Amino acid sequence: MNATADRPIDRWFASYSGDHRNETNQLIHVICVPAILWSVIALLWCVPVPQGLFVPGAWAAIAMFGAWMFYYRASRPLGFGMLATFVLMGFFTRWLYDRFGPTQLLYLAIAVFVVAWIGQFVGHKIEGRKPSFLTDLTYLLIGPAWVLAKLYRKLGWQY
Template sequence: MNATAQRPLDRWFASYSGDHRNQTNQRIHVFAVPAILWTVIAFLWCVPVFGTWMKTGIWAALAMFGAWMFYYKMSRPLGFGMLALFVAMAWVTRWLQMLLGTENLFWLALAVFVIAWIAQFVGHKIEGRKPSFLTDLTYLLIGPAWVLSKLYRKLGWKY
């Protein structure tokens, strides 16, 4: 076994991939996992900061920073990719908040969250395996990086 195959990230991905072998389930995850990630950011974006008048976004920024540190520690290339994704999602979330208002942003995120999770469970029903996060909640962080790693492999980039 070579040194790269022993990285914790590779072990996480190998385990996660074991629960996602079916092509249909993988395709569902490629869309549903980023959608769920965005909804978490949007939900946190809607939470006001105490002591201010409805200032939003800081809780999402703190969560994204914490998640980014996790990804960066596992892999710098994936960490930078996730950082770009977080910045893009934050920008879209802020734009949607300005366009729709905070309350409607929340309801939009809730609708996307429900639809994406239904899709995830349909994918796992097709797969015949339970979602990975039911065995370890860390897989909720691994899922987005796994999807990004699929893009990296398609582009010929190392992670």
Template sequence: MHATADMRPIDRWFASYSGDHRNAINQRIHVVAVPAILWSVIALLWCIPVPPGGWFKPGIFAALAMVAASAYYVRASRVLGFGMLAVFFAMSVLTWWLHATYGTRTLLTLAIAVFVVAWIAQFVGHKIEGRKPSFLTDLTYLLIGPAWVLAKGLRKLGIAW
């Protein structure tokens, strides 16, 4: 798909992002690594300390980031926006459980490990692709990547977004 003036902004973002992700191996790597990076960022934000006994609970900074990102996604496409809300909810439940079960230190260690390994995988994929990662041209692509992966999944399910 080539970007055209009559396309929605999200479609233009996806067309550009897809141009940097043509190789099937790189696409498969991204389908695994992008959600892993997204989860690891949520988990890292979850680990930011909050004052004891206050209004804020662990995960508040992750929640605020997810609300902000959700607003972006819903404006881009309602279907993608609500899909990303579902993804955020699932990742939050997982992160809450890991935090409650294993504590902040283990969650932090796991999040850092996943973050590093997933980014290494991304750069390996781009080496195979022969193209630089999209976010090096515009940081907005850090938000586009997760929605692009979701859109690929929705397309396979026959759901228009």
């Protein structure tokens, strides 16, 4: 895709890809971006909800729905892929929450968040370019879709 592509998602990806040319940095992102995404979901899952008004994980579900709307509007195939990703991450997070409780889930989410972000910054140090989100926070949403689009291309799927 090039920067003059018609769809906004293609322009986002072209710009994002410009900051992620190094293969090592790309590999780090393929590992760390999903880890960060999951850790944010898990952190939101741990935010207390009013008793009886919402179920545990309600804040995470609201955030996932909002992000899903962004992805779906940008590209339906990516939107469906991100929906599947959110469902799987939600089920996994719920399982961890039920199995280990909110405190252990919180500690695990914080640890994954910190380690994955360290990985991201190491990747950008190798790349020699600053992270895209430092120029526009929207790139925090673009990263997961970019990783999914890499998978789609590998599978020969259109997005």
